[in-house]
Amino acid sequence: MEGSTPIWARSESNRTLRSGAGFSREIGDRRGEEKRLGNLGNAYSDLGDVRKAIEYHDQALAISRETGNRKDEGADLCNLGNSYADLGETREAIEYYEQALAINQEIGSRQGEGANLVDLGSAHSDLGEVHKAIEYYNQALKVAREIGDLRIEGENLVNFGKSLCCPGGDQQGNWIL
Secondary structure, three states: OHHHOOHHHHHHHHHHHHHHHHHHHHHOOHHHHHHHHHHHHHHHHHOOOHHHHHHHHHHHHHHHHHHOOHHHHHHHHHHHHHHHHHOOOHHHHHHHHHHHHHHHHHHOOHHHHHHHHHHHHHHHHHOOOHHHHHHHHHHHHHHHHHHOOHHHHHHHHHHHHHHHOOOOOOOOOOOOO
């Protein structure tokens, strides 16, 4: 997507988002400000400026915690995990994913829980911890099937396949059963 959008258009989008965050701040719309800061973080991540993305995600997280919005707090933590994963700081990413998972389980967001389990599986796979990755993928697959989320289910089946091809993976595929 990034390659198809000219850099000037992406820069203009970021300026618009920054203006929107400022406007939300001016009128006291903390939730709107949090959303726009999170969107800015995602935009900077798409542009490859992950450190800048982390700055915006941190600001969004602070607001979601201040306002007590647990759902957004979980999303902000996940975004921070994704940013740290993009930097190759996988252990840091795992810490954020675990916090997001705990929140999604607490608030009963099964879809969020499934997504966090996939993220944790991927992070452990990146660390070469294949058996631990497969454990998370199994949990995510169970959640996906329980809620009928075909996207998470499909993503997990692909991840299983990749993990089983890795050294230390169960070559017989017994983990999936």
